Amino acid sequence: xxxxxxxxxxxxxxxxxxxxxxxxxxxxxxxxxxxxxxxxxxxxxxxxxxxxxxxxxxxxxxxxxxxxxxxxxxxxxxxxxxxxxxxxxxxxxxxxxxxxxxxxxxxxxxxxxxxxxxxxxxxxxxxxxxxxxxxxxxxxxxxxxxxxxxxxxxxxxxxxxxxxxxxxxxxxxxxxxxxxxxxxxxxxxxxxxxxxxxxxxxxxxxxxxxxxxxxxxxxxxxxxxxxxxxxxxxxxxxxxxxxxxxxxxxxxxxxxxxx
Numbered sequence: 001x002x003x004x005x006x007x008x009x010x011x012x013x014x015x016x017x018x019x020x021x022x023x024x025x026x027x028x029x030x031x032x033x034x035x036x037x038x039x040x041x042x043x044x045x046x047x048x049x050x051x052x053x054x055x056x057x058x059x060x061x062x063x064x065x066x067x068x069x070x071x072x073x074x075x076x077x078x079x080x081x082x083x084x085x086x087x088x089x090x091x092x093x094x095x096x097x098x099x100x101x102x103x104x105x106x107x108x109x110x111x112x113x114x115x116x117x118x119x120x121x122x123x124x125x126x127x128x129x130x131x132x133x134x135x136x137x138x139x140x141x142x143x144x145x146x147x148x149x150x151x152x153x154x155x156x157x158x159x160x161x162x163x164x165x166x167x168x169x170x171x172x173x174x175x176x177x178x179x180x181x182x183x184x185x186x187x188x189x190x191x192x193x194x195x196x197x198x199x200x201x202x203x204x205x206x207x208x209x210x211x212x213x214x215x216x217x218x219x220x221x222x223x224x225x226x227x228x229x230x231x232x233x234x235x236x237x238x239x240x241x242x243x244x245x246x247x248x249x250x251x252x253x254x255x256x257x258x259x
Contacts, residue, residue, distance in 0.1 A: 002135060002136070002159050003016050003132065004016060004136060005137055007019050015084075015133075016132075016133060016136035017084070017130075017133030017137045017139075018133070020133050021129040021130055021133050022129075023129065024122075024125040025052065025122070025125075025126065027121075028119065028121050028126065029048050031121045032044065032118040033048075043106050043108075043110055046102060047099055047102040049102070050098040050099060050102030050103075051095045051098040051099040051102070052095070053098055054095050054096070054097050054098020054099070054101075055091040055092070055095030056081065057094050058090040058091055058092070058093050058095065059086035059088065059091035059094060060078075060079075060085065060090070061094070062090025062093070062094075063086055063087040063090060064078050064085075066087060066219065066220055066227055066228075067085070067218075084137060084139070087228075088130060088208075089228065089232075092201075092235070099112065099116075103115065113194075116197040116198075117193075117195070117196050117197050119197060120187045120190070120196045120200045121187055123187070123197070123200045123201055123204050124182075124184045124186070124187060124200070125180070125184070127176060127204055127208075128180030130176070131176030131179075131180060134176070135159070135173035135174075135177075137162065138159070138161045138163070138164065139162050139217065140173065140176070140215055140217055141159070141162070141172060141173075141215070141216055142169045142170030142172035142214045142215060143169065143214060143215075144168060144169050144216065145168050145169065145170060146168075147168065154171060155170065155171060156168055156169060156170050156171055157171045159173075161216075161217075162217070170214045170216075172211055172214055175210075175211045175214070179207040179208070183200065183203060183204055183207070186199075186200055194246070195242070195243045195246055195247075198240075198242045198243045198246075199239070201235060201239045202235070202236045202239035202240055202243075205232045205235040205236045206232070208228070208232050209229050209232035212226050213229075
C-alpha cells in the first residue's frame with residue numbers, strides 16, 4: 001500500500017515524509033544514548049542537537065544548490081523547508097559539521113571516535129525513513145515501464161511521482177527500503193567494529209549509487225553521471241580512506257607499544 005502524503009492525528013496533520021524521517025532521527029538518537037552514563041548522555045544529547053541542526057541546514061542547502069536553475073527564479077522558496085526538498089548528502093555533511101563543532105565546544109569535549117560508532121544505526125534508519133517518505137511524496141521515482149506484466153511485483157509498481165502523475169514505474173522507493181533493512185543487519189553484524197559508522201556509510205552510499213541508476217527524477221549531470229552518484233562515489237571514497245587511515249594509525253600505535 002502506498003502511504004499518503006499527509007498523516008493525521010485527530011485535528012493535527014503532518015507530512016508523512018517529515019513524520020517518518022523525524023521518527024527515524026529520534027530513534028537513532030535514543031539508540032546512541034541508551035547505554036551512556038547519565039552525565040555523558042547529557043553531553044552527547046547536546047552534540048546530537050547540533051548535528052540535527054547542521055543536517056537540516058546542509059540538506060536544504062545542497063538541494064537548493066543542485067536545483068539552482070529553479071531557485072534562481074523562485075528565491076522565496078529556498079528557505080521553505082516544509083515545502084519539501086532535502087538532500088541526504090547535504091544532511092550527512094551538515095550533520096557531521098554540526099557534530100564536530102558542538103563536540104569541540106562542549107566542555108569536556110565529546111570524542112567523535114566514540115560518538116560516531118554509536119550513531120551507525122542512524123544511517124539505515126534514516127534510509128528507511130527517507131525512502132518511505134519519498135514513497136508518500138512521490139520523490140526519487142523510477143523510470144516508467146510499458147507494462148507491469150513484464151516485471152516482478154517488487155521491481156515495478158504503479159505509483160505517483162512528485163507531480164501526482166500515476167504510472168507504472170520501477171519501484172525505486174522499494175529498493176531504498178530494502179537497502180535500509182539490509183543496512184540494519186549490516187550494522188548489527190559490525191556492532192563491535194570501531195569503524196562501523198564509516199563502513200556503514202560506505203555500504204549505504206554504494207546502495208544509493210546503484211538505486212540512482214534506475215531513478216528518473218531530475219538531477220544535474222557531473223562527469224557523465226547524476227550529481228547524486230558523484231556524491232555517492234565521494235562519500236564511499238572518504239569513508240574507506242577513513243577506515244584505512246584509522247587502521248594504519250592503530251597498527252602504528254600497536255607497534256610502538258610493542259617496542
